[in-house]
Amino acid sequence: MTRTLDIEATQQESPRELPPFALGWVSAIAAIGALALLATLGQYGFFGDELYFVSAGHRLAVSYADQGPLVPAIAWFMDLLAPGSMVALRIPSVLLTVAALVVSALIARELGGSRAAQVLTALAYLTSPFLLVQGTQLSTNSIDTAFWVFISWLVIRWVRTRQDSLLLWAALATALDLQVKWLVPFLWGAIAIGVLCFGPRELLRRPVLWAGAAGVAVTMVPSLIWQARHGWPQLGMGAQVASEQADIGGRAMFVPMALASAGVLGAVLLLGGIVALLRMPDLRAYRFLGLVPIVLTIAFVITGGRAYYVVGCYAAVMAAGAVFATRHGIAGRRRWVGAALVVVSVALVALTLPLQPESKVKPAASEQDAWTSLSVYGRFGWEELAQATEAAYQGLPAPEREHAVVITDSYWQASALDLDRAKHGLPPVYSPNRGFGYFGTPPDDATTVIWVGGDGSEPRAHCEQVSDIGRADARLGIPGVTRDITIRRCDHPRAPWSREWPTMLRLG
Numbered sequence: 001m002t003r004t005l006d007i008e009a010t011q012q013e014s015p016r017e018l019p020p021f022a023l024g025w026v027s028a029i030a031a032i033g034a035l036a037l038l039a040t041l042g043q044y045g046f047f048g049d050e051l052y053f054v055s056a057g058h059r060l061a062v063s064y065a066d067q068g069p070l071v072p073a074i075a076w077f078m079d080l081l082a083p084g085s086m087v088a089l090r091i092p093s094v095l096l097t098v099a100a101l102v103v104s105a106l107i108a109r110e111l112g113g114s115r116a117a118q119v120l121t122a123l124a125y126l127t128s129p130f131l132l133v134q135g136t137q138l139s140t141n142s143i144d145t146a147f148w149v150f151i152s153w154l155v156i157r158w159v160r161t162r163q164d165s166l167l168l169w170a171a172l173a174t175a176l177d178l179q180v181k182w183l184v185p186f187l188w189g190a191i192a193i194g195v196l197c198f199g200p201r202e203l204l205r206r207p208v209l210w211a212g213a214a215g216v217a218v219t220m221v222p223s224l225i226w227q228a229r230h231g232w233p234q235l236g237m238g239a240q241v242a243s244e245q246a247d248i249g250g251r252a253m254f255v256p257m258a259l260a261s262a263g264v265l266g267a268v269l270l271l272g273g274i275v276a277l278l279r280m281p282d283l284r285a286y287r288f289l290g291l292v293p294i295v296l297t298i299a300f301v302i303t304g305g306r307a308y309y310v311v312g313c314y315a316a317v318m319a320a321g322a323v324f325a326t327r328h329g330i331a332g333r334r335r336w337v338g339a340a341l342v343v344v345s346v347a348l349v350a351l352t353l354p355l356q357p358e359s360k361v362k363p364a365a366s367e368q369d370a371w372t373s374l375s376v377y378g379r380f381g382w383e384e385l386a387q388a389t390e391a392a393y394q395g396l397p398a399p400e401r402e403h404a405v406v407i408t409d410s411y412w413q414a415s416a417l418d419l420d421r422a423k424h425g426l427p428p429v430y431s432p433n434r435g436f437g438y439f440g441t442p443p444d445d446a447t448t449v450i451w452v453g454g455d456g457s458e459p460r461a462h463c464e465q466v467s468d469i470g471r472a473d474a475r476l477g478i479p480g481v482t483r484d485i486t487i488r489r490c491d492h493p494r495a496p497w498s499r500e501w502p503t504m505l506r507l508g
Contacts, residue, residue, distance in 0.1 A: 022115035026105045029122040030098050033132055036353060037094045040136045041087045043354045044379035047137045048412035048481070050089060051382070054079050055415040056435060063226035065233035065435040066507065068179035071140050078138075084419075089138050096146035097135030101125040103153050104315035110156045111286060113323040120322040121315070124269050127345030129352040130261035130311055133375075136354060140181050141308060147177035148187055148312025152289075155191060156316060159200060159285055164208040171212025175219040182234065183309055190295035190313070194288030230438060233507060240507040242304025257307035258297065262314055265345040270314055273321030280324055289316050354379075358476070367479040374478075381474030381482025382416040385452070388472035389417055390424040392450050392487045395469060401427070405446040407490075409453030411436035412481055417452070432458075432504040442497040449490035453480065456488060462500055463490035 057076025062069055074092050082088035104125045105118040113121070125131050134142045154170040157163070177184040195203050203209065227234055245251075259267045270293070277283050277290030296310045354376060361380075364370035370377045389406060396404055406429045408414040414431035421429065427450075430442050442449070451459040452472075459466045470487035477483030493500070 018109050019112065019114050019118075021109055022105065022118040025115065025119045026102060026122050029119065029126050030102050033101055033126045033135075034094060034098045036132070036349075037097065037135045040354050041090045041094070043136075044358060044376070045382055046086055046089075046379065046416075047139075047375070048378045048415070049140075050075070050086075050138050051415035051419060052411055052434075052436070053138060054089070055418045055439070059439050061226065063223040063234070065230065065438050066237050067140055067181055067234070067435070068223060070176065070179040071138065071143060074143075075138060090136065093135045093138050093142040097132060097142055100131070100146040100149040100315065103149050104319060107149075107153050107156055107316050108319035108322050110153065110160060111283060111319055111323050113319065114326055117319070117322040117326040120265075120269070120326060121319045123342055123345075124263070124266040124318045124322065125315060127342065127349045128261065128263040128266045128311075128314070129349055130308055131263075131266070131314065132349055133352050134308075137375075143180045144177060144183060145312045147173050147180070147184065149315045151177075151184070151187065152313065152316040155203075156286060156289070158203070162202075164206060167206060167208050168212055171209075171216055174212075175216045178216065178220055179223070183312075186296060186299055186309075187292070187312060190292040190299070191288065193295050194291035197291060198287040200285065200288075233435075233438070233505075236507050238303060238305075241306060243508065245304050245306060251301050251304070254301050254307050255297065258310050261308050261311050262318070263345045263348055265341045266314065266318055268341060269318040269321030269325065271321070272324055273317035273319070276324035277317065277320045280320075282327070283320055283323065286320065289313075289320060293317055361476055363475055363483075364478070370478040370483075377476060377478045378412075378481075381472070381477030382420070384474040384477070385413060385472045385482050385485065386417055386420045386424050386426075388470050388485070388487060389450060389452055390426060392470035392489070393426055396448065396450075396489075400448045403445055404448040404450060405430060405442050406450045406452060407431060407442065407459075408451075409433065409458070410481055413452055432501065432506055434507055437501075437505040441501040444496040444498055446497060447492065449493075451488040451490045453485050453487075456486070458504070459488050459490040462494055462504075464492040464494060466490050 053072050053075035056064055056072035057074075057079060060069065060073060060076060064072065075089060078085070078089045078092065101122055105122040108118045108121040111117075131145065134145065151170050151173050154166045154173070158166040158170075174184050174188070192204060195201060259270070262270050274290050274293060277287055292313045293310060296313060300306070300309045358380075361376065364373065364377055393401065393404065393406070405427050406417060408417065408429065408431040411431050411434040414429050414433070414436045417424075417426060418429040420426070428440075428442075430440060431437060449459065449463065450469075451466075456466065467489050468486055469489045472482060472485040472487065474482040
């Protein structure tokens with residue numbers, strides 16, 4: 001009896017017919033977003049992670065130390081289509097970001113939102129400093145966020161229609177997302193908690209949901225085997241991320257940074273959406289969504305996750321806020337308030353996009369400032385680094401160059417030099433940092449190392465003779481990565497690299 005009442009009550013509360021889709025307006029907003037992203041694709045240079053994705057893509061595997069194989073596979077495919085093209089590499093992120101924007105409007109429609117609600121939701125997505133701007137480069141976040149938005153839409157649509165095929169599509173999206181990073185189980189966990197609290201509990205009793213979960217588990221077997229054989233490095237990334245977050249304010253800054261990621265309009269709709277979902281009778285069938293951002297925030301604060309980990313659920317909650325605003329909140333003078341929020345949000349996202357000419361970008365005042373503005377400074381200095389490394393290598397006597405390799409302090413440096421090896425005539429490149437450390441071990445006959453970056457403690461620990469032989473100092477680089485870098489010569493390894501390398505691997 002309880003089960004029957006649960007189904008009937010939810011079906012009665014769910015809209016039977018959808019409002020018309022605001023195709024023209026949403027398409028126009030999506031086009032504006034696409035143009036804004038396309039205008040930035042050729043700006044500056046490759047972001048450090050993009051270089052790493054291409055390097056990883058040249059070494060395709062079922063898993064990596066710090067992520068799944070999907071993004072490296074995308075990078076490999078785009079580099080195959082257009083070798084060395086920064087613009088081509090970023091196209092998938094643009095397409096998925098724009099698609100997620102459109103799906104956010106579809107979510108508002110599923111919630112019973114009018115054309116105005118759909119447009120307001122799309123505008124919130126367009127003007128988010130994170131949701132839109134992450135599409136300016138290939139990243140795990142841009143792919144992961146799009147999957148979260150798609151999964152949210154499928155679950156919300158299931159609540160209205162009870163079409164179990166939607167849960168199979170959600171399972172497929174989950175399986176693909178797990179090949180990007182291991183965050184999507186947090187989304188499903190938050191949904192489950194919300195459903196247990198507010199219903200529809202029928203969702204958790206659907207056999208197709210659990211069949212899909214089993215299928216997802218099967219797709220993870222190759223990755224889990226790889227992780228087990230390599231000591232579960234991806235789990236170790238959690239502690240590394242928590243450590244990095246502690247350096248920029250830790251748990252105390254999580255909520256402010258998470259709200260800032262939504263933008264001005266987005267934050268208003270996000271907070272309003274939580275209240276609307278938990279209290280608005282028209283949205284009672286979707287009340288579980290109101291708990292999702294709260295549960296995710298608690299989970300990521302406890303685990304030391306990054307603030308943007310939670311943004312994948314924003315589209316659904318902002319859509320609920322837009323439904324509330326257009327039904328109860330925007331009338332008369334309040335429309336001017338809404339218009340002002342849109343204008344301020346547009347201005348904010350315009351400032352966030354990398355549109356400023358390189359000549360007008362000022363060097364970071366400090367290392368902390370550089371890491372705070374990582375999306376900008378993380379795109380500079382790779383050519384300067386490669387030229388300095390080339391000069392150091394060519395300065396070796398010819399017989400020594402035959403048995404020389406390059407080892408870098410960071411995986412970004414290694415990726416940049418690895419992709420520029422042919423252009424600069426460099427020997428094989430290695431790094432013990434992050435996922436690059438698992439790409440290969442220096443050969444035992446490598447008696448001379450060009451060691452790029454670091455404070456010198458590592459080469460001194462592994463070589464009998466160490467001397468400074470070069471510098472790299474890009475004007476707009478990040479200190480310690482492409483700015484104020486010492487290049488050292490390391491001779492006579494104290495032990496074979498095959499024995500030392502496993503002890504040198506580090507995620508940070």
